[in-house]
Amino acid sequence: MPKADFEYLWDELEPGCVITEPGNSRSFYTGDWRAFSPVLEKESCIKCGTCWIFCPDMAYQKNEKGYYIADLNYCKGCGICAAECPTGAIHMEKEKEI
Amino acid sequence: MRNHQGMEVSFAAAEAVRLCNVDVVAAYPITPQTHIVERLSKYVADGKMDAEFVPVESEHSALSLCIGSSAVGARSFTCTSSQGLALMNEIVYLVPALRLPIVMILANRSLSGPLSIWNDHSDVMSVRDTGWIQLFAENGQEVFDHVMIAYKIAENENVLLPVIINMDGFILSHMFEPIELTGQEAVNTYLPSYRPRFILHPDRPVTMGAYTMPTLFTEAKKAQEEALLASYPYILQAWKDWGTLCGRVYHPVETYYTEGAETLFVTMGSIGETAGEAVRLLREQGQKAGLVKLRLWRPFPLEDFLREIGSAQRLIVIDRALSPGGPGGGPVAGEIRAALYNRENRPQVFNFIAGLGGREVTVGSFQEMFVSSVSGKASGYQIFGVRG
Numbered sequence: 001m002p003k004a005d006f007e008y009l010w011d012e013l014e015p016g017c018v019i020t021e022p023g024n025s026r027s028f029y030t031g032d033w034r035a036f037s038p039v040l041e042k043e044s045c046i047k048c049g050t051c052w053i054f055c056p057d058m059a060y061q062k063n064e065k066g067y068y069i070a071d072l073n074y075c076k077g078c079g080i081c082a083a084e085c086p087t088g089a090i091h092m093e094k095e096k097e098i
Numbered sequence: 099m100r101n102h103q104g105m106e107v108s109f110a111a112a113e114a115v116r117l118c119n120v121d122v123v124a125a126y127p128i129t130p131q132t133h134i135v136e137r138l139s140k141y142v143a144d145g146k147m148d149a150e151f152v153p154v155e156s157e158h159s160a161l162s163l164c165i166g167s168s169a170v171g172a173r174s175f176t177c178t179s180s181q182g183l184a185l186m187n188e189i190v191y192l193v194p195a196l197r198l199p200i201v202m203i204l205a206n207r208s209l210s211g212p213l214s215i216w217n218d219h220s221d222v223m224s225v226r227d228t229g230w231i232q233l234f235a236e237n238g239q240e241v242f243d244h245v246m247i248a249y250k251i252a253e254n255e256n257v258l259l260p261v262i263i264n265m266d267g268f269i270l271s272h273m274f275e276p277i278e279l280t281g282q283e284a285v286n287t288y289l290p291s292y293r294p295r296f297i298l299h300p301d302r303p304v305t306m307g308a309y310t311m312p313t314l315f316t317e318a319k320k321a322q323e324e325a326l327l328a329s330y331p332y333i334l335q336a337w338k339d340w341g342t343l344c345g346r347v348y349h350p351v352e353t354y355y356t357e358g359a360e361t362l363f364v365t366m367g368s369i370g371e372t373a374g375e376a377v378r379l380l381r382e383q384g385q386k387a388g389l390v391k392l393r394l395w396r397p398f399p400l401e402d403f404l405r406e407i408g409s410a411q412r413l414i415v416i417d418r419a420l421s422p423g424g425p426g427g428g429p430v431a432g433e434i435r436a437a438l439y440n441r442e443n444r445p446q447v448f449n450f451i452a453g454l455g456g457r458e459v460t461v462g463s464f465q466e467m468f469v470s471s472v473s474g475k476a477s478g479y480q481i482f483g484v485r486g
Contacts, residue, residue: 013317013318015258015296017314018306019306020296
């Protein structure tokens with residue numbers, strides 16, 4: 001796990017801010033500014049994977065029972081999955097105020 | 099016996115690019131830079147230069163392409179002028195931030211409008227704060243030499259920054275001058291192959307040009323500025339090594355008749371030679387005139403400058419660009435005034451905006467500036483020679 005960006009001093013950066021550990025965005029949870037979360041009603045879900053295909057952040061993963069579940073550490077809450085779901089199994093719910 | 103050949107300075111510049119074994123040339127022709135690009139495309143077409151020549155559709159693409167080629171480790175070159183630099187502008191900022199050692203020749207030409215193809219420094223002043231190392235050549239030989247020197251500086255592992263070589267449009271680009279060409283073997287010794295610190299390669303992937311949050315942007319800019327400031331000793335070293343090789347020695351601030359001078363002209367680029375002639379004549383008349391020429395514009399050689407102006411009472415700073423609506427004068431004079439502000443016994447600074455859009459600046463012009471400054475007639479700044 002690389003350091004968080006706010007921990008770097010200026011002289012610790014590689015020349016040109018080159019990132020030498022590509023793919024490190026996995027280490028940074030980017031879902032924390034989400035305002036709405038997708039909620040799946042499993043009774044209506046036909047496990048077609050449309051949400052997984054359309055998710056622009058690749059936040060959806062298939063679980064062991066074949067359902068596609070959004071990883072809320074990365075989901076930005078855009079609602080595309082809910083809009084595209086052919087059976088209306090996904091709806092968006094407002095995040096609770098912190 | 100030294101071997102000088104008469105040639106157009108643009109062709110000498112192209113010959114220097116060829117001698118540098120540049121791998122990629124991406125450029126769009128624009129007056130007055132065109133002859134450099136034409137010559138390079140001919141070299142590649144004739145098999146005299148083992149490089150990719152990419153005739154891009156715009157200057158924006160030219161520098162974008164150089165970023166890509168430099169990022170995979172190719173020695174990359176572009177050149178442009180005026181409107182071309184303006185069109186390239188957003189990419190100009192990216193290159194030093196990515197620390198890519200691209201070299202660009204800028205055939206200085208005024209920015210429109212009104213539309214003009216002629217020489218001044220408004221184009222280079224528009225990229226003053228982009229973070230490139232910026233050098234000024236005074237004649238054709240200096241243009242030729244500085245192509246090699248620029249790559250030597252840029253690719254130094256302690257520098258890794260892009261370099262702009264400024265050459266005055268037409269006054270240098272289209273001038274025929276005797277040029278002492280350096281042999282290929284000597285250039286190869288001076289300029290070994292580029293060994294990049296990072297390259298884009300699938301075997302060892304890295305990310306370049308990533309997004310930065312407010313939590314890191316300040317540190318990134320600080321690192322970039324420190325890199326530019328830290329390039330200074332390596333710039334000196336590159337000049338010193340070139341001097342050892344060719345006998346032509348360059349300095350960040352060049353001087354002429356500064357000893358005992360009470361009034362010093364400050365110039366950049368080709369008008370330094372004209373100013374030098376004026377100073378020589380003024381000295382013949384017993385006037386204590388001298389000349390200081392900024393060869394290195396970024397990083398600004400402040401200590402060298404302060405040392406060279408010594409205890410002169412007056413500086414006559416020539417700006418080749420106007421800073422409309424500014425607090426007084428052109429960009430060069432503004433910086434020099436700021437640099438002197440905290441000095442005791444600082445000289446008076448007179449500022450002449452001269453040679454806009456190709457207006458001639460003659461030996462007589464400098465003599466006029468001298469007289470009006472010494473007599474106290476000149477005010478803070480004025481546009482020299484403007485009618486009305």
